[in-house]
Amino acid sequence: MTDMFLYRTDFPFSNKVINFKELNTKNQLDIEKINLYYPQSPDFYLDYHENFFKIIKECIENKEDFENLNIIEYILFCLKLRIVSIGNIIEFNMKSDREDVDHIKIKINLSDIMQNLINMSMNALEEYYIYDEKKEILITLGYPPIKSVGFFYENMLTDKHIGEKVLESLPFFIKNIKIKNDTIDFSEYSYVERLSMYDTFPVSLKDKVEKSLINCISKMGESDIFNIEYFKNQTFNFYNLFFIDFLRLFFSQNAKNVYEEIYILSNFHVNSEYVMNISPSERKIFISFIKAQQKTKESNDDTIANDMENQRNSRAVEDLAVEFGDIPPN
Amino acid sequence: MEDKNDNILNFDDALRALDAISEAFNVSVWIPSKKKEYLFKEIDAKQQKNMLSSAMNSSVYNTTFIKNLYDILNSNFLDKENLKDLKDFTVYDKFSIAIALKDKTSEETSVTFDEKDNVVKKISLKPIIERFKTFETPENQFLEFDNQNIKVKLEISVPTIGKELEYEEQIHKKEKKVDDIKNNEEIQQIISEAFIGETTKYIKNIYINDTDLNFQNVDFTKKIKLVEKLSSGILQKVLHTVSEWKSKIDTILTVSVEENGKTYTKVLNIDSLLFLN
Numbered sequence: 135m136t137d138m139f140l141y142r143t144d145f146p147f148s149n150k151v152i153n154f155k156e157l158n159t160k161n162q163l164d165i166e167k168i169n170l171y172y173p174q175s176p177d178f179y180l181d182y183h184e185n186f187f188k189i190i191k192e193c194i195e196n197k198e199d200f201e202n203l204n205i206i207e208y209i210l211f212c213l214k215l216r217i218v219s220i221g222n223i224i225e226f227n228m229k230s231d232r233e234d235v236d237h238i239k240i241k242i243n244l245s246d247i248m249q250n251l252i253n254m255s256m257n258a259l260e261e262y263y264i265y266d267e268k269k270e271i272l273i274t275l276g277y278p279p280i281k282s283v284g285f286f287y288e289n290m291l292t293d294k295h296i297g298e299k300v301l302e303s304l305p306f307f308i309k310n311i312k313i314k315n316d317t318i319d320f321s322e323y324s325y326v327e328r329l330s331m332y333d334t335f336p337v338s339l340k341d342k343v344e345k346s347l348i349n350c351i352s353k354m355g356e357s358d359i360f361n362i363e364y365f366k367n368q369t370f371n372f373y374n375l376f377f378i379d380f381l382r383l384f385f386s387q388n389a390k391n392v393y394e395e396i397y398i399l400s401n402f403h404v405n406s407e408y409v410m411n412i413s414p415s416e417r418k419i420f421i422s423f424i425k426a427q428q429k430t431k432e433s434n435d436d437t438i439a440n441d442m443e444n445q446r447n448s449r450a451v452e453d454l455a456v457e458f459g460d461i462p463p464n
Numbered sequence: 465m466e467d468k469n470d471n472i473l474n475f476d477d478a479l480r481a482l483d484a485i486s487e488a489f490n491v492s493v494w495i496p497s498k499k500k501e502y503l504f505k506e507i508d509a510k511q512q513k514n515m516l517s518s519a520m521n522s523s524v525y526n527t528t529f530i531k532n533l534y535d536i537l538n539s540n541f542l543d544k545e546n547l548k549d550l551k552d553f554t555v556y557d558k559f560s561i562a563i564a565l566k567d568k569t570s571e572e573t574s575v576t577f578d579e580k581d582n583v584v585k586k587i588s589l590k591p592i593i594e595r596f597k598t599f600e601t602p603e604n605q606f607l608e609f610d611n612q613n614i615k616v617k618l619e620i621s622v623p624t625i626g627k628e629l630e631y632e633e634q635i636h637k638k639e640k641k642v643d644d645i646k647n648n649e650e651i652q653q654i655i656s657e658a659f660i661g662e663t664t665k666y667i668k669n670i671y672i673n674d675t676d677l678n679f680q681n682v683d684f685t686k687k688i689k690l691v692e693k694l695s696s697g698i699l700q701k702v703l704h705t706v707s708e709w710k711s712k713i714d715t716i717l718t719v720s721v722e723e724n725g726k727t728y729t730k731v732l733n734i735d736s737l738l739f740l741n
Contacts, residue, residue, distance in 0.1 A: 316471050
């Protein structure tokens, strides 16, 4: 079967357009498997992210462009994929902090989170460009690429002070440098290479970059993309890789339910290979047909049974009336 | 902002381009001993990091900072035609350069005037830069002593940055950390060695009965052994001259602020912390 990448979405920072298809049942089960396999602990963030990324990449046509998105764009894409494939509302029960309530039900609209994330990332990075007209140098800043997740993971696990962690990460926030007609595309380079180039910056120039980026990182830390009381302490931050946990949460489904749906569809003669290739939303549609069909069938069965019962009751009344020399009722 | 006509650079060319552009971020520095200005490249991020690491160094000596600053002066000196002048720059010239380089990276510097009263103020380094233009580098002085028909003549001069580095490399080869000092005797020994060492740096030459001891061309280990043989009277005179010179340079480096009706003054230290405040 030829894959059809029917959806496309463009991104605010890289200006890239990504063609994609929905997540299918197999992808969803694969995500469930890694959700079950990797403990929800920072130590496993990188392993989890790498596998999750591999699964998500299966839905992309232009994979190379996708690999070059920044982390914010990657999260935006995952949210979009979640909305298209599963739906934009996510509901879950969380253990309550209150003594009188065991659990609270949380409902999140992923479209709102997408919008909040776009607004937050746009507002935080006020100064995209550091320009020195006299020296004809233009530095374009941007959010760290997906490829930098490994760096942020190592950085997170060190005992260094957060200030040091932030300063060490700054070369990943430089997108490119233009000197007259020459361009240095930072996305081409590893951390070590980026750092070697960053180290050559005159301090006055580096300070401007640093000031703008620290301002951006602080603003991100102050923003509340969830706007939900329960998550009020969860601010966006590259230094704790919180987004990995949240992607996990957004894509989390009960594997048993998914298998049950596959089983039901197979019982109704829907080809299992076909089921593995449809999206969770499509699967829900089939399941709803089956439920509706079953309901109709049950309803029909009830009518027949009632008719039979009615018929049985009528015969008994007639027999009784005749026995007492009366005329049976109509 | 990318142009289709832009030339995308490979890593080596990118480094070269960044290095070239960094030369445009320069500062003209007044060198008192030469009575003229020289062009220096602003310090870069790597050099600033090295300064940070020398500030974190717990050595009792200042060797790491001296080496770092010497390396910066060498690599950031842009007057390539006058490169030979660099080695003659004095330690006082170095102060002028350090202040100018710091001023270029930030307009204000945070100075702790009084730790007890917690008087910490941001000051401009511009007045110091201006004062350096009036600073007269001390001329070499000859101190003569006669004792029992032995005539000792010492030539005293402000050490050059090259001599200062030589001293650090030869004498403080083995790093001594603050934690390594076990008792008061060790502290006294360090102070005594520092005193002799500092004095030795200012002695350019020694003549005994007009015989040149070729002091300039021996290493610091031997120089110190020779200086230790000099009488305390001679050393006192050397120290007196050096102190006079130091007080002149301290006047240039003195800054003051008014706080709650009280004037606080401080002689700026030229060390790694200067580049981090």
